[in-house]
Amino acid sequence: MSLVVKNLRIEIGERDVVDDVSFSVPEGARVGLIGESGSGKSLTALAVLGLLPDGARASGSILWNGREILGLPDRELARLRGDDIGMVFQEPRTALNPVRTVGRQIGESVRIHEGVSRREALRRAVAEAERVALPDPERIVSRYPHQLSGGQRQRVAIAMALACRPRLLIADEPTTALDVTIQAGVLSLLRSLVQDAGMSLVFITHDLAVLAQVATHAVVLEHGRVVEEGAVTDLLRAPTSVVTQALLRDATATLWHPELPPRGVVRDETEETP
Amino acid sequence: MIRYTLTRLGLLVLGLAVASVLIFVSLRVLPGDVAQLIAGTEATPEQVATLRTSLGLEAPLATQYLDWIGGLLRGDLGTSLITGSSVVSELADKARVTAPLAAMSFTVALIVGIPFGVLSALGRRRAAGTALSVAAQALAAVPVVWAGMMLVVVFAVWLGWLPPQGFPRAGWNDPAAAFRALLLPALTIGVVEGAMLLRFVRSATLQALGQDYVRTAAAKGLTRTRALLSHGLPNVGLSVITVLGVQIAGIIVGAVVIEQLFTLPGVGRMLVTDVAARDLPKVQGELLALTGFVLLVGFVVDLAHRLVDPRQREAS
Amino acid sequence: MTTLRRLWSLGTGRFGILIVALVVVTAVVSLFWTPFDPAAVDARVRWSAPSWPHVLGTDNSGRDIASLLMAGARTTVVVAVGAGAVASVLGIVLAALGSLTARWIRESVAVLVDILIAFPVLIIAMMISAVWGGSLAVVILSVGIGFGVNIARVTRPELRRVLHSDFVLAGRASGLSTGQNLTRHLLPNVAPVFIVQLSWGMAVAVLAEAGLSYLGFGAPVTQPSWGVLLSDLQAYIAVHPLTVVWPGLAITLTVLGLNLLGDALREAADPTLGERTPAARTHVPGVVA
Numbered sequence: 001m002s003l004v005v006k007n008l009r010i011e012i013g014e015r016d017v018v019d020d021v022s023f024s025v026p027e028g029a030r031v032g033l034i035g036e037s038g039s040g041k042s043l044t045a046l047a048v049l050g051l052l053p054d055g056a057r058a059s060g061s062i063l064w065n066g067r068e069i070l071g072l073p074d075r076e077l078a079r080l081r082g083d084d085i086g087m088v089f090q091e092p093r094t095a096l097n098p099v100r101t102v103g104r105q106i107g108e109s110v111r112i113h114e115g116v117s118r119r120e121a122l123r124r125a126v127a128e129a130e131r132v133a134l135p136d137p138e139r140i141v142s143r144y145p146h147q148l149s150g151g152q153r154q155r156v157a158i159a160m161a162l163a164c165r166p167r168l169l170i171a172d173e174p175t176t177a178l179d180v181t182i183q184a185g186v187l188s189l190l191r192s193l194v195q196d197a198g199m200s201l202v203f204i205t206h207d208l209a210v211l212a213q214v215a216t217h218a219v220v221l222e223h224g225r226v227v228e229e230g231a232v233t234d235l236l237r238a239p240t241s242v243v244t245q246a247l248l249r250d251a252t253a254t255l256w257h258p259e260l261p262p263r264g265v266v267r268d269e270t271e272e273t274p
Numbered sequence: 275m276i277r278y279t280l281t282r283l284g285l286l287v288l289g290l291a292v293a294s295v296l297i298f299v300s301l302r303v304l305p306g307d308v309a310q311l312i313a314g315t316e317a318t319p320e321q322v323a324t325l326r327t328s329l330g331l332e333a334p335l336a337t338q339y340l341d342w343i344g345g346l347l348r349g350d351l352g353t354s355l356i357t358g359s360s361v362v363s364e365l366a367d368k369a370r371v372t373a374p375l376a377a378m379s380f381t382v383a384l385i386v387g388i389p390f391g392v393l394s395a396l397g398r399r400r401a402a403g404t405a406l407s408v409a410a411q412a413l414a415a416v417p418v419v420w421a422g423m424m425l426v427v428v429f430a431v432w433l434g435w436l437p438p439q440g441f442p443r444a445g446w447n448d449p450a451a452a453f454r455a456l457l458l459p460a461l462t463i464g465v466v467e468g469a470m471l472l473r474f475v476r477s478a479t480l481q482a483l484g485q486d487y488v489r490t491a492a493a494k495g496l497t498r499t500r501a502l503l504s505h506g507l508p509n510v511g512l513s514v515i516t517v518l519g520v521q522i523a524g525i526i527v528g529a530v531v532i533e534q535l536f537t538l539p540g541v542g543r544m545l546v547t548d549v550a551a552r553d554l555p556k557v558q559g560e561l562l563a564l565t566g567f568v569l570l571v572g573f574v575v576d577l578a579h580r581l582v583d584p585r586q587r588e589a590s
Numbered sequence: 591m592t593t594l595r596r597l598w599s600l601g602t603g604r605f606g607i608l609i610v611a612l613v614v615v616t617a618v619v620s621l622f623w624t625p626f627d628p629a630a631v632d633a634r635v636r637w638s639a640p641s642w643p644h645v646l647g648t649d650n651s652g653r654d655i656a657s658l659l660m661a662g663a664r665t666t667v668v669v670a671v672g673a674g675a676v677a678s679v680l681g682i683v684l685a686a687l688g689s690l691t692a693r694w695i696r697e698s699v700a701v702l703v704d705i706l707i708a709f710p711v712l713i714i715a716m717m718i719s720a721v722w723g724g725s726l727a728v729v730i731l732s733v734g735i736g737f738g739v740n741i742a743r744v745t746r747p748e749l750r751r752v753l754h755s756d757f758v759l760a761g762r763a764s765g766l767s768t769g770q771n772l773t774r775h776l777l778p779n780v781a782p783v784f785i786v787q788l789s790w791g792m793a794v795a796v797l798a799e800a801g802l803s804y805l806g807f808g809a810p811v812t813q814p815s816w817g818v819l820l821s822d823l824q825a826y827i828a829v830h831p832l833t834v835v836w837p838g839l840a841i842t843l844t845v846l847g848l849n850l851l852g853d854a855l856r857e858a859a860d861p862t863l864g865e866r867t868p869a870a871r872t873h874v875p876g877v878v879a
Contacts, residue, residue, distance in 0.1 A: 051489055051498075054399075074497045082495030089493075094486035097505050099512070099584050112495040144584050160494055289705040300717045415793070415846035417800040420838035423824055427831040438828070527712040531801050535824070546805055549720045557720050561713060569708050 001065050001084070001167035002026045003048065003200065008060040008070075010043050010052065010224075017056075018043055018224040025168065030194065030201040032211040032232065034247060035221035041204045042090075044221075045170045048202075049087055050077035064168075083113045086161035090173040092153035096145040102156050103129070103141025109163040128159040133189060151182035155189065162193060168200045175210065187213055208244075208251035212236060220244050278580055286573045293565045294346070298339050301554050342558070351559030356551060361559035365541060371441055372529055372540035375456050375463075379525045382464020383471055388514065390468075391475025392507065395483065396499070407476060413469035418528045422462040422535045429458055439537045459536045463528040467521055471514075478513045482506030512583055519575035523568050596858035603854030606789075609847025617663040626654035628661040628814045637830055646836050649819075650826060655836055661814035662837065666796055666844060669729055673795035674788050676734025681741025681787075688742065689749040703742050711736035711794070715802050724807035726799075726815075733798045737791040744787055745780060752779045782855070789852035793845045800841050816841050 003025040010018035018040040025031045033041040047058045050072065062070040064084065069077065081087075089095045097105060106128050107121030116124070122141065129137035132155040145153055154174060161169060171190060175183040191214055194201045203214050211218060212232055220228040220235070220243055228241040239245045333341075345352065351361035390406055397403030413421075430438035436458050442451040482488060483502055491501035530542030537543070541560070548556045597603035625643065632652035640647045646655040688699040715732035722728065753776070802808035803817025804824075811818055819837040827834055 049493060051492055053484075074499075078492070078495055078497040078500075081493055087493040089486065089490060091486060095490045097487040097491070097509075099508060100505075108491070109494045146585050157490070160490070164495075285701065285704065288701070289708060292702075292705050293709070297717060300721055411849065412842070412846060415797075415849055416842045417797050417820075417838065417845075419801055419804045419824075420820060420834065420841065423820070423827055423834050423838070427827055427834075431828055431831050523708075523710050527710045530712060531805060534805060545716065549716050550806060552720065554720070557716075561717060565709065565713060568710065568713075572708050 001200065002063075003085075003168055003202070004061075004063040005044070005048070006061040006063070008044060008047060008058065008062065010040070010047055010056055010058045012053075012056045016224060018047070018058075020060075021219075021221065021224070021226055023219045023226070023229065025200050025202055027167075028198050028200055029217060030203065030215045032215035032218040033202060033204045033221060034206065034208060034211055034218050035243065036206055036247075038223075039221040040224035041221050042172050045087070045172050045202060045204055048170065049081055049085060050074060051081075051087075082109050082161070082166065083164050084166055085168045085170065086164075086166035087170045088154070088157050088161045088172065088174045091177050092150050092157060093177070095157050096153055098145055101142050101144055102148065106141070106156065106159045106163055109160050113164045124163065125159075128163050129156075131162075131193070132156070132159045134159070149182075150178055151186060154178060154186055158186075158190065158193070162197075165197065166199065168202065169194060170202045170204070172204045173206070176205065176207075183210070190214065206247070208236070208247045212251075220247070275580070279577060282573055282576055286569055289569045290562075290566055293569070294343065294562055295339070297558055297561050297565070298342060299335075301558055302335060302338070346562070351563060352555040354548075354556045355553050356556075361556055361563075364544065364556070365560065365563055368539060368541040368544050370446060371456075371538050372533070372542060374452075375460055375529055375533070375538065375540060376522075376525050378456055378460035379463035379467065379528070380522065382460055383468040383521060383525065386465055386468025387471025388475055391472040392479050392510070394472065395476045395479035396502070398480065406472070410469045410472040410476070413466060414473060416466055416469075418463060418466050419531050419535060421466050422459065422532055425458050425462050426535075441538050455536075455538070459529075459532045459538060463525055463532055467524050467528065470524070471517065471521060474517050475510065475514060478510045479506065482510050485509070512579065515575060515579045515582065519572045522571045526564065526568065594858075597854055600854045600858060602850040603858060606847045606849075606851025606854055609843055610851060613663050613844050613847075614667055616660050617667040620657075620660040620664055624654075624657040624660045626657045628653060628657040630654070637833075647833060649823060649833065655819075655833065658814050658819055659816070659836055659840055662816040662819060662840070665726065665809055665813060665815035665817075666799065666841075669726060669733075669799045670792040670795045670848075672726075672730035673733035673737065673798075674792045676730060677738035677741055677791050678784075678788060680734060680738030681745055681784075684739065684742035685745040685749050688746045689753060700746075703739055703746075706735075706739040707743060709736065711798055712801070715798070715807055719807040724802070724805075724810070726809050726813070729795070729799050729802050729808045732802075733791070733795040737787075737794055741784065741787045741791065745784055748780045748783050749776065752776050786852050786856045789848055789855055793848035793852070796841060796845050796848065 005024065006022045008018055008021045009016060021040070021044055023031065023033075033044060035041050043052065043056065046052050047070070048062055048064075050069075052058060058070060060070065061068060064080065069080065096102070103122055103125040106125040107118070110116055110124045111118075111121045125141050126137045129141055134140050134152060134155050140148070140152075145156070148156065158174070169190075174190065175186050178186060187210065190201075193199075201215070203211060205211050215232055218229065218232050218235055219226055220241060222241075222243045227243050228235070228239065235244055236248065239248050342352070349362065351365070353360050354364070390410075394403045394406035394410070398407075426438045429436045437455055438458075441455045442448045444451070446452050479502075483506060485506060488501050488506045491505045492498050496504065526542075529540065530545060532538070533540040533542040534546055541564070545557070545560050545564070548560065598607065625645070630653060632648070635644065635648050635652045636650060638644050638648045638652075644654050644656065646659065648654055649658070684699060684703055688696050688703065691699075711732050714736055715728055718728045718732055799808055799815065800817040800820060803815055804821045806821075809815035809818050811822075816837040820834060820841075823830070823833045823837070
């Protein structure tokens with residue numbers, strides 16, 4: 001199950017906010033989309049799922065398993081969403097419906113795609129809550145989002161996205177809004193879940209250090225265009241574009257040894273030398 | 275929740291108290307003499323003075339106020355200076371016209387405002403959606419009185435389907451005629467109020483459309499429309515509850531004017547007549563009853579909102 | 591000034607400005623000239639249909655409706671401006687009392703505002719009329735009080751927010767006096783919200799004048815006003831149904847213009863402004879007759 005984005009262009013109003021972006025995510029790959037704010041990374045992700053905001057128009061090609069999904073009617077895309085492709089968003093405070101219990105929201109994913117009963121959905125919700133290491137899963141499912149911490153809410157969001165075992169997960173800055181002390185936990189959760197299930201991952205962030213812990217390949221965006229791409233280890237060692245160099249500078253400010261790849265960087269088994 | 279209810283109840287009582295003082299004080303500051311008005315121009319000064327004393331107008335203000343409050347607590351809203359009838363009985367009688375009118379108007383307003391508000395937000399990029407929005411804006415700007423007049427011209431003068439004025443003398447003993455008499459008035463108030471509600475619902479729905487959790491719901495596998503309907507609307511409903519109180523107040527106010535236009539023997543028309551006649555005790559009682567009703571509605575709406583929104587309930 | 595430009599670029603803003611300008615200009619012009627003397631009675635031309643020279647026709651006494659409309663614009667402007675002024679003063683005072691003073695005053699004012707909000711403008715108008723009889727002052731005062739409380743409710747959170755904001759604190763720290771601090775930081779932030787409410791408030795005033803004059807609590811029958819005109823012509827709608835269209839249309843258009851102006855002002859001043867406080871964002875609709 002692979003995702004291929006070709007010559008994607010997104011216009012809002014008169015402006016091209018994403019211009020001729022192409023990248024591919026083979027089965028099981030973990031690709032990062034990195035860039036500063038406003039580089040178009042989130043919009044690219046939203047375009048894949050057909051969730052662009054009002055007034056945005058996308059053109060180009062997005063192939064999922066060889067099937068063109070850009071421009072499909074919403075009903076068709078809805079079938080893919082959650083089932084084939086899941087998404088986790090940046091802001092846990094607003095991503096969850098405030099007037100529904102957490103368990104019901106997790107269970108909804110299952111009910112939509114597998115048509116199970118309410119009771120079964122709740123049972124699954126407890127199981128998923130456990131999977132994302134939420135404390136006291138049996139009781140937490142009857143809580144409301146405002147009763148949970150930010151990190152817990154994000155775990156709920158992950159549970160919702162993965163409940164139907166999608167083949168691809170798109171994570172849009174999932175840890176950026178979280179407290180630094182919790183980020184590592186959520187990141188490692190994501191990484192292990194993805195690896196265990198053999199899912200493909202598209203990870204969006206502006207922090208190269210974070211990316212290095214999760215992805216093997218990266219696509220660097222600036223002003224809606226791809227300025228560099230390649231293996232993360234290469235980007236860390238020898239970035240060619242100015243943008244990547246700046247990102248590296250920002251990232252290494254928090255790292256211990258700027259020359260060596262930081263601990264926890266994923267080593268791609270088929271490491272190629274350029 | 276209990277604490278909140280008690281606090282709001284306290285505010286309600288306080289509001290009533292403040293209202294009573296305001297009403298009482300402002301109506302006592304009267305240029306001209308009520309007793310004189312009643313006694314007429316032929317009366318001698320002595321007769322007027324006797325009348326004043328018997329009406330209790332000679333007592334100090336504070337005593338008069340306390341007398342009034344005492345009566346209120348016993349359920350006595352006062353008696354008419356002119357006809358001697360009790361305010362409570364008059365209100366009960368006239369409410370038989372005003373209450374159904376208000377209920378019908380409210381229903382019309384809900385039907386006009388909520389579904390069309392949502393539709394106009396959903397169809398905001400299509401001509402129909404924009405047209406609805408523009409129409410609602412225009413209707414909300416129409417003075418209720420004029421709307422009534424235009425409806426009378428169309429449905430009563432030109433088409434002759436409905437009576438232009440009046441309420442059957444048999445009252446509700448002739449339900450069909452009574453209903454027909456209230457139809458145009460209710461439509462008038464309902465459509466104008468409904469237009470305002472429509473604008474609010476539209477704006478709330480548009481907001482819901484942009485909410486992150488609606489997008490999350492779509493990301494789980496709902497179509498965008500269903501995500502909005504299923505996740506966004508309940509939250510829209512929540513904010514609509516907050517406006518309902520204002521809507522009801524608006525309907526009552528509209529009823530006062532509309533009853534005048536359609537010569538309906540309701541509370542509103544009675545109030546207007548009494549104010550013009552300077553029937554102080556009656557006006558006092560009626561205004562207090564009306565204000566009390568508005569405050570009560572606000573109280574109930576606040577409680578309902580609090581009950582329905584899980585963020586505000588003390589869950590843990 | 592960018593606000594003005596943005597306002598003009600919005601369709602609604604443009605419409606609002608034009609309508610308001612039209613009404614004001616008509617009112618001013620009517621002070622010097624109207625096609626006919628609005629009070630001139632001429633039994634020979636009673637109930638004439640719209641034609642030259644009575645472009646909008648005449649009423650039951652032969653008075654020229656177009657002239658009456660023009661003169662009525664004067665009343666509309668007076669009511670709108672008057673009520674707006676009263677509402678502004680009351681609103682600012684209450685908002686200031688509710689945020690700049692000692693704690694017990696602040697709390698009492700908050701409670702007072704909450705209570706007064708519940709009084710519909712009409713009820714206030716009736717209370718005042720019962721005492722002083724109907725007049726334009728009744729309309730101005732009751733809308734002023736009724737809406738002034740609304741303005742206070744909306745402005746107070748903005749005031750408090752700015753008062754506690756970082757840049758005001760920074761201003762204090764760098765030695766600005768309270769007065770300088772206020773003018774430099776408070777006004778520009780609170781002004782947009784305030785102006786929007788004012789615009790809507792004036793719309794409410796125009797509607798109130800119509801309703802109250804119709805009930806007899808507003809403009810006296812001798813004064814040319816759109817509300818009085820409505821009331822006069824209403825008696826004859828069975829025979830001359832379409833004459834009421836003119837004053838009704840005039841009121842509707844004016845209110846529409848003011849409403850749209852308020853909406854556009856809100857968008858133009860700062861597109862994100864509405865998001866900060868729910869109170870400022872909500873144009874809670876309330877009928878005033």
